[in-house]
Amino acid sequence: MHNSEIASLFDELADLLELQGANAFRLRAYRNAARTLGSLTEPLSELAQGGAKALQTIDGIGKDLSEKLVTIVETGELPQLEELREQIPSGVVMMLRIPGIGPKKVAAIFNELGVTTLDQLREAAEQGQIAGLKGFGAKTAATILEGLDQVEQSAQRVYHADARPIVNQIVESLAALDSVTQVSVAGSFRRCCETVGDLDVLATATDSAQVMDALAAHPLVEKVLARGETKQRVRLSPLFDGVKKLELDLRVVPVESYGAAMQYFTGSKEHNIVIRKRAQELGLKVNEYGVFRGEEYVAGGSEAEVYAALGLPFIAPELRENRREFDLAAAGALPELVTVDDIQGDLHMHTTATDGQASILEMAEAAKARGLKYIAITDHSKRVTMANGLDSARLRAHWKNIDKARGKISGIEILCGIECDILEDATMDLPDDVLAEADWVVAVLHYGLKQPRDQINKRLLNAIRNPHVSVIGHPSGRVIGKRPGAEISFSEVFQAAADHGCMMEINAHRSRLDLDDVHAAAAKDFGIPIVISTDAHSVNGFVELQNGINQARRAGLTTDDVANTRNINEFRKLIR
């Protein structure tokens, strides 16, 4: 069973226990554990070989949870969970996803009305049974009916890239108001998470009512869900088809609290729990209004002030996940994060030779316009028949065309590359003598991803040991690890890459973001050069670079860690 599946068992257990009214701190222990397990880079099935004791070295895993983990790994199930599932139908757990309805209300609905499915819930609400329950009323019944419509939607999250234009429009329109002095986005969007569940916007203003009125009247706002003195929650209409309706929280705060509020609402929750504990230890209190010693205001105008009051340097939002930012801060070793402007080359893209939409020259011109100094054209190899992949002869002809294109454009270098499949039998899709002629070889797995872990590992290791392979694309949990039974041993793969001078790619395409932040951070620890590539299939594809940068920053990468921040000559030296 994969780590993320095991993590979701713990999350499910927490949901079920919560419906039974279990101690809140016990629930937190399960949820913390689920979060930690989900972000491990080594398979739990392997770690569990060392027994319960070995698992207890994982933060947040104690005696009880380590024993449960061993049971799960050995038997594939957990008796306690099975038992709870029998007591509480899955439809009841689904009710927890209705906005505005929590465990207490769901438990009441289940226990007092015997409602066990969402359909029954809708019926009960429509017939007035819900409003008749103690502690419930007409409003709650209406909330449930409305929420039921959103349940399916609310499971989705929205790509950062899709939320960006929405955020920009709203922030810009609020910034234009007379009474607004500062406005900015906070939350998971500001932390540059790959996806966002909702949006948080913060403002300082001389007239908070004007700001809230303006937001309510914004063309992107579909409905005001709640409004108070300092806080307004709205539902947005989608900017594109197929993107879910985001909810947005606007908070209007005093100028002296702006930094504290930014810090508070940027999160993450886990980062802030550490912040608040640290404050307590220093005899201080931190909330969204500032840092206080007793009643006395100590800091809060800027985030830097807040961190300084706690004896900390400013920590970049992307790092605020309580992973290792506090250790790095203590060691004075917070990284200076790579930015999108640092990138000089893009090393993964397609043309009309295979499944791209633009010619070599068009891609080169678009890359140049984007400010890039070099690119690698990396069309598919023959195994990818669906994309009209190239065999040796077509590839050599394609490289000749690249050479011709070089003569028609100046100011950008074009490398002759190939995205070569690593076949199911662990050999490469093209012969070594062809790969040897390439400037740049991206080795990837497209097929046979459900093979056993050992075979997947073997394929990756073989590619890494092939001296003609420049970089491994798609190596992370995204493509491989999340497929049951096919997790890879990251330390083995990363160690091999480090030993052989093989790079690792952060694939920036939003829907196949690969080598995510957690794995990129692990790769950095092994000293592997990392390239951030767009996998562009059209001239518009380069905008995706930002997604890769987001992951790189969340991984704590600097310009030194990212190979394609170097100029072409320095970059060539890194290619083995």
Add this chain to the structure above:
DNA sequence: GCCGTTTTCGGCCCGACTGTTTTCAGTCG
């Protein structure tokens, strides 16, 4: 259920908003 330079008990971050109440519990972030 986890954790410990206050270590085997007693803590565990903090506040806003809503609805159903008549002073507060539930939910959310």
